[in-house]
């Protein structure tokens with residue numbers, strides 16, 4: 182029995198749903214909510230598993246598994262991205278939907294959290310097959326989604342083209358042109374200016390604020406970014422344009438390092454639509470080596486469980502800002518906090534994406550569209566307010582930034598659930 186224990190506890194530490202539940206519990210306890218509020222919030226209120234048949238290019242039919250989780254719809258419709266990735270699982274989608282609820286609470290949007298995913302590898306699928314799986318997913322979940330129920334958006338390995346197919350499929354089912362069904366669309370289909378770069382813009386604002394708190398000048402600071410997709414590549418560009426030195430970037434196949442600063446414009450020009458660029462270079466380091474580089478700001482912008490208790494002592498930057506969802510385990514969060522590293526958690530740092538998605542939905546609903554400057558100005562105000570709320574909560578309640586973010590994030594949803602008489 183004793184021999185089994187370490188293996189279980191290792192798995193538990195990487196179980197994103199379990200670890201999220203444990204922080205939600207702590208946050209609700211700190212805020213004084215009774216146990217039934219946690220019972221409601223520890224799982225999504227609705228979870229749908231679907232099987233999606235797709236005719237492949239070779240004529241065969243392949244069945245894919247997909248999920249849509251709706252965490253809590255007390256505040257308003259649920260909202261969150263759809264991920265296409267071979268490692269998508271029911272537990273991951275549930276955790277991602279909880280994180281969306283927390284983000285909506287932190288930046289005060291009239292939403293609860295939702296999230297979806299399909300177990301597939303879009304890097305190995307043709308354009309035609311991708312269209313088939315995207316449309317099939319929408320047909321399968323159409324009864325529980327919609328502009329006033331649950332509004333999808335892009336996430337890992339999905340993009341504006343996939344959102345366009347999904348919107349078109351929903352509009353056919355609904356017999357109505359319905360741009361507010363989904364966000365992250367191409368501009369010509371009702372997408373918002375600034376959505377594509379919104380996640381990275383929000384992360385940039387958090388980095389600027391974190392630098393002020395740590396007394397670090399962003400100009401000239403050494404920045405390391407893991408992941409070179411939507412979040413990571415725009416972020417590298419914004420950092421470069423602000424005069425920081427981006428000394429490391431990575432994708433799923435390796436990492437590039439140059440202590441004098443990488444040529445970000447060149448890398449952006451050469452990356453493919455899945456955020457892959459390191460395959461063009463011979464001189465590479467690993468993703469683990471990248472995370473342990475000497476620098477000032479580290480931004481994990483790829484996948485979960487990258488900073489764990491195995492490497493947290495080796496992180497050499499005074500600031501870590503999580504653009505990805507769930508990149509740091511709870512044990513690593515404690516190690517980083519104890520070491521005095523300022524960790525800006527995912528549910529705050531990456532909330533710029535859903536904020537501009539909300540702006541897109543508002544513009545679709547009113548049929549009146551804003552300029553990029555208007556979007557940026559509004560995003561800035563929302564992110565600064567969210568950052569200050571979380572930072573001040575961490576200071577006054579003497580808790581780490583992650584627990585503070587959860588405390589800020591759960592409150593509105595808990596209150597709304599109580600007013601509705603659910604708990």
Ligand SMILES: NC(=O)C1=CN([C@@H]2O[C@H](COP(=O)(O)OP(=O)(O)OC[C@H]3O[C@@H](n4cnc5c(N)ncnc54)[C@H](O)[C@@H]3O)[C@@H](O)[C@H]2O)C=CC1
Nearest residue numbers: 337338380408409410411412432433456483505506531534
């Ligand atoms: N796109 C968005 O608006 C938002 C994204 N996020 C989060 O940001 C993270 C990245 O998402 P996107 O940039 O949208 O995805 P993306 O699909 O555009 O890019 C993903 C990047 O991560 C890399 N990657 C994949 N597996 C990896 C691995 N095992 N090790 C290292 N790198 C790996 C890919 O090569 C690619 O460069 C995810 O955690 C996502 O949930 C959070 C908020 C909003």
Ligand SMILES: O=C(O)CCC(=O)C(=O)O
Nearest residue numbers: 261262334336534535538
């Ligand atoms: O834009 C959205 O609605 C959701 C973005 C998302 O999936 C995320 O923040 O993780």
